[in-house]
Amino acid sequence: MEKLKRPVYLKAGTDDFFKKLRTEVNETVLQNSSLYLLNVVKSLGLLFLFFLFYGCILFFGNSTPLLFLFYILCGFTMIVLFINAFHDxxxxxxxxxxxxNEWFLYVLELFGSNHWLWMRRHINLHHAYPNVQDWDIDIKQSDIIRIFPNSPVLKYHKYQHIYMWFIYPLYSLNWIYIRDFKDFFGNKNNYVKKIVDTIPQKQVFILFTAKIINLFYILFIPMILLNQPWYLVLAGWLAMHLFGSVLGVVALVSTHVDEDANFPGTDEEGNLSATWALHQMIVTKDFSTNSKLANFLYGGFTHHVAHHLFPGVGHTYYPYITPIIIKYAKEYDLPYTSYPFYHAVRSHFRMLKNKGIKENILITGEI
Structure with missing residues (x-):
């Protein structure tokens, strides 16, 4: 497929805020090794907890309420693992x-995903160029939803702030069983294929193997072992994905795509108008940073500005990096936003409503 011409950021000047910010973070926060250990213990603990709940499905699943309870707990734990451990x-x-890190990511295959593909999507596209049209594939995934201001407005988009309430709970099912296959084998709007020369055959084999293993142990083994109708087990499995997706979507819609979101474009030569670090500040928002529960569940998503500025740092460091970011944001008059999660979610759906109709040119100032 045709290669994309990568956007180019402005070069940082001698007084660039990020140089000072990075030095201060390196000399202070990153010296705390206990936060590294906390991250490892948390990640391994969550992995143990998932398989503990899975074991409870097999041991207690003959009781229908317990079957659904432990499937739903598996769903919550699966998403928290994705957001925290696998993400880091x-x-x-x-x-x-x-x-x-590479070895641990192979555990992700047990959940049906493909870490090689995810890293290309998430790191090489989303993190490299967040909120940039034709590059941020984490935002632009389907024509079902319109987010970028330059995307075509389709008739059904005027209802997207309504129907996305019913589509978002299908997020993990779409990711694992549809989107992965589209990115491996599809050609329409396949930006993964435009940034890689070839998809290794090894990864194709791993893709199918992971899906089969995942469905076998999480769905078919309970169907075989439990004294439950197959459709009840299937319903429990679906509940796992639905409830888990609802938990995860809060993080996905709260950090980049609210009604005040910025979507920087490039000029004719592919140049962006900001440095890399300033771009991250402009397009990224935090949510519920003071909530211990939100920080535990959502890891690097509550302190998402810190994550985008320091993606190679574990999420347990971010609560201590964020105050330093806020300090430099005030000093250099930089954008920084943090919302309660409920405000962020409401703002996202207001954005969907606004983006679902053609912009009024008298409002947007195009004449």
């Missing part, structure tokens, strides 16, 4: 050695 490992931020 994908950035090389969970363990100190790169090979240990």
């Amino acid at each position: 490992a994908a950035h090389g931020a969970l363990f100190k050695k790169a090979k240990h």
Whole structure:
């Protein structure tokens, strides 16, 4: 497929805020090794908890309420693992050695995903160029939803602030069983294929193997072992994905795509109008940073500005990096926003309503 011409950021000047910010973070926060250990213990603990709940499905699943309870708990734990442990490992931020992060990411395959593909989507596209049209594939995934201001307005988009309430709970099902296959084998708007020369055959094999293993142990084994109708087990499995997705979507819609979101474009030569660090500040927002529960569940998403500025740092450091970011934001008059999660979610759906109709040119100032 045709290669994309990568956007180019402005070069940082001698008084660039990020140089000072990075030095201060390195000399203070990152010296605390206990936060590294906390991240490792948390990640391994969450992995143990998932398989504990899975074991409870097999041991107690003959009771229908308990079957659904433990499937739903598996769903919550699966998403928290994705957002915390696997997310950090994908950035090389969970363990100190790169090979240990790589080994841990193979555990992700047990959940049906493909870490090789996810890293291309998330790191090479989203993190490299967040909120940039034709590059941030984490935002632009389907024509079902319109977010970028330059995307075509389709008739059904005027209802997207309504129907997305019903589509977002399908997020993990779409990711694992549809989107991965589209990115491996599809050609329409396949930006992954435009940034890689070829998809390794090894990854194609891993893709299918992971899906089969995942469905076998999480769905078919309970169907075989439990004294439950197959459709009740299937319903429990669906509940796992639905409830887990609802938990995860809060993080996905709260950090980049609210009604005040910025979507920087490039000029004719592909140049962006800000430095890399300033761009991250402009397009990224935090949510519920003071909530211990939100920080535990959502890891690097509550302190998302810190994550985008320091993606190679584990999320347990971010609550201590954020105050330093706020200090430099005030000193250099930089944008920084943090909302309660409920405000962020409401703002996202207001944005969907606004983006679902053609912009009024008298409002947008195009004449």
